[in-house]
Amino acid sequence: MHDQETTLDVDAGTRVSALIRPVDRARAALVLAHGAGAGMLHAFMQSLADGLATRHVATLRFQFPSMERGSSRVDPPALAWAAVRAAVARANEVFPGLPLFAGGKSFGGRMTSQAQADAPLAAVRGLVFFGFPLHPTGKPSLDRAAHLARVSCPMLFLQGTRDTLAELPLVRDVVASLGSRATLAIYDDADHSFHVRAKSGHTDAGTLAAMLDRATLWMTTPQ
Numbered sequence: 001m002h003d004q005e006t007t008l009d010v011d012a013g014t015r016v017s018a019l020i021r022p023v024d025r026a027r028a029a030l031v032l033a034h035g036a037g038a039g040m041l042h043a044f045m046q047s048l049a050d051g052l053a054t055r056h057v058a059t060l061r062f063q064f065p066s067m068e069r070g071s072s073r074v075d076p077p078a079l080a081w082a083a084v085r086a087a088v089a090r091a092n093e094v095f096p097g098l099p100l101f102a103g104g105k106s107f108g109g110r111m112t113s114q115a116q117a118d119a120p121l122a123a124v125r126g127l128v129f130f131g132f133p134l135h136p137t138g139k140p141s142l143d144r145a146a147h148l149a150r151v152s153c154p155m156l157f158l159q160g161t162r163d164t165l166a167e168l169p170l171v172r173d174v175v176a177s178l179g180s181r182a183t184l185a186i187y188d189d190a191d192h193s194f195h196v197r198a199k200s201g202h203t204d205a206g207t208l209a210a211m212l213d214r215a216t217l218w219m220t221t222p223q
Helices: 043-054 077-094 107-118 143-150 168-177 204-220
Strands: 004-011 014-021 028-033 057-062 100-105 124-130 155-160 182-187
Touching (some): 004 077, 014 043, 014 077, 028 077, 028 204, 043 100, 043 204, 057 077, 057 204, 077 100, 077 107, 107 124, 107 143, 124 204, 155 168, 155 204, 168 182
Parallel strands (some): 028 057, 028 100, 100 124, 124 155, 155 182
Antiparallel strands (some): 004 014, 014 057
């Protein structure tokens, strides 16, 4: 099926665009938030929605307010959280009865997890992170992961070994600290955009397929 265009009211003065992808024989639904530098129409976001659809996972993608207005500066956390909540609320309306998950790429996944840590997202069973951004490039730190201790639902971390925004030893430490709530899936030679080098013996398409297979299995297996 094709994307269905809609809008979300984030607050009294903020409205953003969204894309709903219903699928036949849906097994789950995922609210997908985009990264800091590219919106819901970015090729990676489109590939996620397309690949999940073939695996019978419905999606709802949306724009953060800053992206909607064309700003290069990301939204303050509270506004980003409100956008996540508006998207989750709409997903509950359009995908009734489906197991619902939320997450996204990089910044989008982090804002989703912060929103969940602040107050649980309605009916969301778990969070899926496509490249959780632990720290700025060249500045390894665990500060951005502190809120994850307040997330009570299951979490899936899909991470590349060459991700300069999440050094793998630190990711392993974070996931270990979260215990049984967290699952880590690692993709050899993938960077923060999940691009792999030809010499690695892997391909971008193969890496994406493996990630989507893993995410689908995780979302459709009782936690």
